[in-house]
Amino acid sequence: MTNAAVDPSLYLPRPARIVETFPLTAQERYYKVALGTPLGHRPGQFVMLSLLGIGEAPISISCPPRDDDLLEMVIREAGSLTRAIARLGEGDWIGVRGPFGSGFDLDDFRGQDVIFVAGGLGLAPLRSLIEALLADRGAYGRITILSGSRTPAAELYRDRLAAWSEVEGVEVIRLVDRTEHQPWKGRVGLVTEPIPDLAIDPRRTVAALCGPPVMYKFTALALARKGLRPERIFVDLERRMRCGVGKCGHCQINHVYCCQDGPVFRLSELSGLREAL
Amino acid sequence: MAEALYASSESVLDWIANQGSTRAVIAPRQGDDGAIRYEPLEPGDREAARGVLALAGPSLLPPGKLFSPPGEVLFTWGPAEDGSFRVEPRLDRAPRLLAGVHPCDLRAIHLMDRVQADGNPDPHYLARREATAIVGLACSEPCSERCFCEAMGSLDHHEGADVMLAAVDGRILAHARTPLGVSLLADLAGEPCADPEAAWARHRAARPEPFGRALPGSREALGRATTAAWSDPVWTRHTEACLACGTCNLVCPTCYCFDTRDEIDVAHPGCGERCRDWDGCMLPGFAAVAGGHDFRRDLAARQRHRVNRKFAYLPAAHGDASFCVGCGRCGAQCTANIDIFDIARDLLAGSPDDAPEAEVSA
Amino acid sequence: MRPRIAFFDFASCEGCQLAILNCEDRLLDLLQLVDIVEFREALSEKGARYDVAFVEGSIHREIDAERLRDIRARSRLLVALGACASTGNVQAAANALSPAENFARVYGEAARNRVQADRRHWPLWAHTRVRPIEEVVEVDHHLRGCPVVPEEFLRFLGHVLAGTRPMERPHAVCTECKAAGVRCVFERGETCMGQVTWAGCRAICTRQGYRCDGCRGLLPDANLAAHRRVLREHGLDDEAIDARYDLFCAAGRQAIEEGPL
Structure with missing residues (x-):
């Protein structure tokens, strides 16, 4: 049937080590993690963050593009996964997939x-x-x-x-x-x-x-x-992506996938997306 | 090797049953409860293979779900020496033969092949799909009173099948559509058919007309009508009875949304597997974000989204006239009797003049 | 430190604790990871504060409510264990009658009159309404079902060990029937509570050829008006429908159909 180049690692998180974390507010913590290799992201993109055994959720990338292997995020305790992540400290391991999304140009x-x-x-x-x-x-x-x-x-x-x-x-x-x-x-x-x-x-x-x-x-x-x-x-825009790669359907806004076409949109693009705001 | 053969029903059953020696054969079978399910066939069990040529249907679940089974494992993990973890994708490349697939389900598989290969190809779907040969069966009559496959352009769909079977002149025409199909036909006892297109024409001529329920407009018109009906009361009208049980999504051959879940074994800390479960846009919380805000809390907004995916969104994204294949499962299995055919008919008819405009809140 | 967990029971058959004891193969592994400090069915050691209190049973008397509030105050997480604690279960059907009427129905008028006249039996009348525990205290998590699903219990503990708790997806049992390839109960000519009932049981009853009676409780957004219509179309009258809801979900139906008390 198809001859598409298939990447077997589409859903596989890679290990990342927390190198720095501290609370920013009562609800939000700052995290800096080391990935081993550079993430290579654009501003406005996101990653899928895993704590194996608990699950996976989309998290915005908070740092500007950088040459080293570090990734910075701010995580709010809002659900099952983020509550568990809040208990981790420096030296603990999490999983990262991405970067995903269009981001800012x-x-x-x-x-x-x-x-x-x-x-x-x-x-x-x-x-x-x-x-x-x-x-x-x-x-x-x-x-x-x-x-x-x-x-x-x-x-x-x-x-x-x-x-x-x-x-x-x-x-x-x-x-x-x-x-x-x-x-x-x-x-x-x-x-x-x-x-x-x-x-x-x-x-x-x-x-x-x-x-x-x-x-x-x-x-x-x-x-x-x-x-x-x-x-x-x-x-x-914020949506709750489950896959980050345009398959799971959760982040769909009208005909577009927020995880692929977004999460950054021009406001003019949203006039055709009546579910966006 | 012949591209097309005429064979007796009995030879076809022998042929299907004997495939079991090289690959698992998955074929439709009627259970004690009357429901038809695609199930593994014991090698050589030709009686159990009869469902391949039986015309009752449709099956409870579409056969294409073989490629994205409920609760499938995406990857397993275990501890790594440096204290982190190692992950291993779980790809199922077991050779299979999926037999007795009707054209509507074949078209759905063809559409899912496209969806799963477009953009970021899904390795799990494609691994199963590429290891599976498909023998289709053209329908001679509508398989249920809910069928509207012709209206959805599925009736004569053959693409995706390696071999198509059809009843013609009291025999079975077996027509290879791919090189794999040609090699499969080498094991079928029959006589060559020199002009398969003429045989297909006779098969089509013997079918009832119209075939199944007809819609008062083309699929293209339906797509336009769906888009135009954004604020139409049609969505509310077709959700008043909705129980939000998700059945219409889960039995749909072109629904593929999912959620993920991690499973751990208390006895083996640091080991586990990530699974994906079927999900559906009619189910509560599908479009909710972490803080609790739900972008499609309203049932009518969810119905509008589901129907838009079938007639507008996915057709535009992946290039086809509709992603509904007209199998009739969603209507047949909805206990509230909400049928996408009725929604499609109402969309094509336009909103009733006396109905007030009701804005559906997202 | 290993989390300290405790089990408490109120009005129930204690079958949920038994269901957990039945996870024998995994229970021993579990004991390595937690401290079970109170378990009426298994141990008698008393502990003062708990990381997780599993509460089984419904609340019938004010002294039960007081005891439950005390448990809540001593527990970091409080979990409703099973249908009695999370929905009020079958016993909540008693709310439709006064305690005296109920007593007479079960034991006869003569016994009722004797008990009413004898002050030594007056504590029996301390019974008020049958309440799920959430009507008395804040509940952090529900392990639903009659009895609970052992896999869900283990999954919950796995999350607790990681410092969180699992999310509950408010999906109907129908989703699990579909995943299991079960033919719809209605298509078999019977009626079912599955469309309005919390999933999580993996459709254990319908897979065995039975129907769903709704032991996991009504979904929060259950469209009961539409469900009633379906049940009527399949031959049930309103009285029969009420009886079906009230088997496990008397308290839940009252909340959905009559609004909050």
Whole structure:
């Protein structure tokens, strides 16, 4: 019948050793794992992470492309697998497949002003793009990072947000939904609220969004009011992939597979995908 | 070697039964409960092989599920010396002969061959598939009152079979479709058929017309109507009685979605296997994400997705007019009597004029 | 450290603990990995705090509820072991009658009157409603069925040892009938609870030619209106249908059809 080149390792995780892990918030931990060989990923891609005996789940890649064999992730305790992973420490082994997905194409950002809108855990995948741009700072215009968290204690990557704001031409606006009486120097409000006041040149600006489903509609609307066209807005969608390779069906959005055609889409592509948001 | 033979039913049964000496023969068989199942045949058991030429049907589960069985093991793992783990894929290359496959199921296998080879080829499906020879059986009459194979373009589908069998002029025409089929026919006692196409024409002429239930439009029109019906009340109408049991997915010959599960042995820490189980888009939680949000919580949205996969999404992605093959299993086995044929008919008829527009929430 | 696990029972036949004792071949391996500190059917050692408390049986009296709350307070994970704990099982059918009516039905009017008149028997009337344990305390995991499925118990422990617990897929028994190639019970001319019942039993009853009676409990989103329609079409009247639901799922049906109490 078919003569397709068949890779017997399609579903096989490779061993990866945790070299560094610490809590970022009460719910989320940072992980750095060593793969033995470079992952070779693009910003916005994801891996399928395994704990053998428990299962497998998609996890966003949080680091920019790198030459060594390290992979960085932020993992929230949200289910059976992530709860078990949270108990692991440095030196423990996990399984990794990937990288998977389309990711961001740096060419779409070159020479442009870039607005990042991150809600909660959405900052983890966006970091892979933010730091990729900062690594070649001269190739991009002004960078604005809107980072929204539920509370001050729930904010991810506090040190990195501070470090990014020190970079020439980078503005970081940190927001929380509510302070809950915790110390907070940023703003209080939804992550979309600063958008009307941003100075945006819609002809030379692109935006990258990642956050909970409810965030996209409001952010897209606010950016549209600033004249930003939908093909200049990139969204990183969340779905629960089971295979990562376009077979299991779980991440399907209308006719596309989020794990293959996404998880990063242009907003203009989503007009034909009525189940996307 | 002959490309096509005429043979008696008895010779065909002998031929099928004797294949068991070189490869496991999987053939349809009626159980004590009346249901037809594709089951392994004891080598040489020609009586049990009768189902290959019997026309009752369809089988409870489609024969193509042989290539993606429920609960199959994808890989096993065990401890490695450095403290990590080693994994071993489980690929099943046992030689088999799948016999008595009807054209609708043959077309489904052909479509699944394409799905599983496109993009990232699935090694587990392809290993089984490539080790399996297929003998098809053309239908002389609809196998059930739910059949609508002709409307779905399956009735004359032969691709994927190594040998096609058909009843012609009181005999069996055995027509090799592949080099493997030609070599299989070398063991069949019969007389050469010089003009198989003429024999097929006589087989087709003897069939009832129309063959099974007919739809009021083409498959292409159905695809367009499905896409156009996004906000149509048809989805709600055809889910009010739905129990979300997933049967329509699991008995469908072109449903292949799955979930994975790890199995460990308490007695052997560090060892285990990852399995995949059949899953289906009608089942609760299929489109849920880790935080609990479900992108298709509403039953009507799930029905719309299932039907779109059959008539719009998969046809566009893999190049065919429909991924429903018209076997009738989903309707026949749905205890709520929801039949994709009725949905297709309603889609082609358009929404009733007096029905209010109802937006189905995702 | 090895997790400390304990077993407790309330109103039940204790058959689920027996079902677990029947995993003999694997039970010994298991004992290497955990400390069983309380197991009424097997040991009598008492422990104060537990990593996992397996609770068997339904709750009938306030003193049972108090004991259960105490167990909850001393346990990191609390697991409903079997149908009695997770659905209230057959005994929840008693909720349709007052305790006095029930007593008379079982033991006769004369016995009921005698017991009602004698204050030494008054503790018998402490019986309130039959409740699944989730109506009293928070439950971390359900091991369903009458009795439980030993493989599910072992799988659960495997996850506990890794610091997590397995996800339950809210799928109907029909999925397991299909995977097993079982002809639908309805096509055999009988009726079945499988479409609205939690899977996980690997369709053990229907594979043996019986029907599903729903011992694993009703699915949370079960479309009972549609299921009733199917049962009616197959010849059951409403009373017969109620009886079928109430065999194992009286408490569950009340919750789905009449809304939360």
